[in-house]
Amino acid sequence: MKFDIHTHHDRCGHARGTIRDYIEAAIEKGLNIIGISDHSPYFSSEEDQLYPHIAMGKSEFPKYINEVLQLKQLYSGKIEVLLGVESDFFPEDVDRYRSCYNAYPFDYIIGSVHHVDGISIFKKDRWDGLTEQQKIQTKETYYNLIEQSARSGMFQILGHIDAMKGYYPSFSTIQTKAVEHTLKVIGEHDIAIEINTSGKTKDVGGWYPSDEILEIACFYGVKVTFGSDAHDPNRVGDEFELVQKHLKEIGFKEWVYYKNRKRMNVIL
Template sequence: MQMKFDLHTHHQRCGHAVGEIEDYVIAALDQGLDAIGISDHAPFFGSDKEQELPGVAMAKLEFPAYVEEVLQLKKKYANRIEVLLGVEADFLPDHVHTYEQQLQKYPFDYVIGSVHFTLGRNIFDKSRWESADASEMLKVKEAYYDLIAASAQTGSYQVLGHIDAIKGFCPEMADLKTNKVDEALKVIAKNHVAIEVNTSGKMKDCGGWYPGDDLLERAFHYNVPITLGSDAHDPQRVGDDLEAVREKLKSIGFTEWCYFREKGPVIVKL
C-alpha cells in the first residue's frame, strides 16, 4: 500500500490562512492520508517585537500554544492518522542561532527552512519585479540560491521549502540560467536535507509546482531526498496533487520519498 502524507500546512494563527489545526487533520482523514504534518510559520524570533509582521507569522506568545495544540491532536488521532509536529522557519542568516535556541525547546518532528527574504525584500513582493531588468533578476536569483545553499549547511532543517519560489510572481526567473542552482542542489544533497515538491506554486503567477520539472530532474541527478507539501492555507488543499506528484517523480526516476518523525527520515516507496 502506498503511503500518503502532506508535510506542509498552515492555519489561522499565521494570519493569512483559514481554519483551525484540527480542520486540517480532519481534511487529511477525508483525503485518506496516513500522516499529516502541521507546519505553521514560526514567529520572527530575531525581532524584538512580539509580532514583527502581523498577517505573516504568529506572535511569539502564540507559539507554545501552537505546539501544545498539535501535540494534543497527535494524541487524539493516534489511532486514525499520524499527526506530525512541524514548523516553517524563515532562514535569516543573522538569526540562525536565535531560531535554533527557540525551536530546540519543543519536540518537533521536522523543521522546514524557507527563504522568503532576499537582498532585504520579500520574494513575494510583486512591486520589486515591476521595473527589474534581466541583470537585476539574475542578481536576486543568485543571492536567493546562495541563501538556499547556506540554509542546507546549518543543520537546522530537515526539509527546505519551495526552493524555486523566487519565480512565484516573476515567472521569468525560471528561465534565467545560473550555476548557483546546481551548486545549491549539490550542497543540499551533501547535507542530506530533503526538498519538498510544494504544490502551491499553482496559486501564484508562475503556475505549476515548486520546484519545476527541470529542477526536479537535476535534484534527482544529485540524489537529493524528496518529500511532499501542499503548503495548504485552507483545509480544502490538504494533499493537493499528491498522486500527480507521485507519478511525476516516478517518471523522472525517483523510487522513494520521505517524511519525518522525531527529525529522522522515514523512507517510503513512491
C-alpha cells in the same frame, strides 16, 4: 502511504481554519500522515507579532506546540499527526532560531527563504526596472541563502526552492550556475526538498520546484518529500497522486517524511 507535511492554519494570520480542521480534512482525504507546519514567529523582533498577517506571535508559539501535541494524542489510531514548523531563514539569526526550536520535540523543521535583499520573494513589483545582470544577481543571492540554509544543520526539509517564480514566471529562465551548485550542496548535506503544489495558487501555476530542478536534484541524490502548503483545509493533500506519478517518471524511486527529526523512506 499518503502524507502531507506542509500545512498552515489561522494563527499565521493569512490561512483559513484551525489545526483540527486540517487534520479532519486529511482524514477525509485518506491521508495516513498529516504534518502541521505553521509559519515561525519573527524571533529576533522585539515585538511579539511583528507582522500579524504573515506569522504567529512569539507568545503563540508554545500554545501552537501544545495544541499540536494534544491533537497528536487525540487522533492517535486515526491518523498520525506530526509536529513541524516552517521556519524563515535569516543567516544572522540562525543561533537564536535554533535555540527556540531545540526546546521542543519537533518531528521536522522546514527551512524556507522568504526574503532576499530584505524584500519578500512574493513582492510582485520587485523585478520592475532591474537589468538582466541585476536579475541574475538577485537569483544568485536567493540560491546562496538556500545553500546557507542547507549548511546550517537546522532543517530536515527545504521549502519551495524556486518560489520566487510565483509572481514572476520568467524567474525560471534567468540563467545561472547557482541553482545546480545549491542542489549539489543540498545533496551533500542529506537534506530533503519538498514538491510543493501551492504554485498553482500563484501567477506561475503548477508546482515548486520546476521539472528542470527536480531532474538535477535526482542526479545529485537529493531526497524529496510532499507538501501542499495548504492555507485552506480544502487543499490538504492537493495533487499528491499526480506528484507521485511524475516523480517516478523523472526517476525518483522513493520519497521521505520525518519523525523525531529522523528520515522515513517511502517507496514511490
